[in-house]
Amino acid sequence: MRVYVTKLAQSHSFDSVIVPSLLYRNTKTRERTAKWDGVFRKVKFVNVSDVAKKKQLTRAFAVQIDGVSLHVMVFAPNGELIFQKYGGLDVVHDVDMANAEFTMSSRLALREKLFRESDYVEEGLAVAFDPYIPRR
Numbered sequence: 550m551r552v553y554v555t556k557l558a559q560s561h562s563f564d565s566v567i568v569p570s571l572l573y574r575n576t577k578t579r580e581r582t583a584k585w586d587g588v589f590r591k592v593k594f595v596n597v598s599d600v601a602k603k604k605q606l607t608r609a610f611a612v613q614i615d616g617v618s619l620h621v622m623v624f625a626p627n628g629e630l631i632f633q634k635y636g637g638l639d640v641v642h643d644v645d646m647a648n649a650e651f652t653m654s655s656r657l658a659l660r661e662k663l664f665r666e667s668d669y670v671e672e673g674l675a676v677a678f679d680p681y682i683p684r685r
Contacts, residue, residue: 563626566623567622568622572618573615578614587635587676590637593643593644616641619635621678634679638669643659644657
């Protein structure tokens with residue numbers, strides 16, 4: 550990116566170039582919550598049996614899970630990296646608890662729609678750009 554930005558500066562005038570990317574980030578759930586890159590997200594547990602509910606198994610499970618984060622890099626015209634940060638956006642999986650009371654294990658199921666919660670996306674953007682772009 551540094552080479553690209555310095556080449557771009559030879560033919561265009563700008564103060565900075567913002568380079569965003571989306572990344573998978575691995576984290577662990579704790580009490581049905583995932584924490585990574587400055588955010589907390591509730592993890593959805595599906596196919597939870599009545600027995601599992603009664604035993605509160607969803608609270609006991611600590612699961613490795615993926616989240617999607619925004620990675621932001623900002624470069625000056627001379628190619629210098631002047632800012633870089635991550636902001637968590639959304640979890641990628643639901644935790645499938647089918648037969649968990651018997652096996653004491655769970656499976657991960659891809660969520661059908663990522664980024665459904667606009668508040669999550671807004672918060673992740675704010676975290677990724679803070680303090681480069683101050684929060685409201």
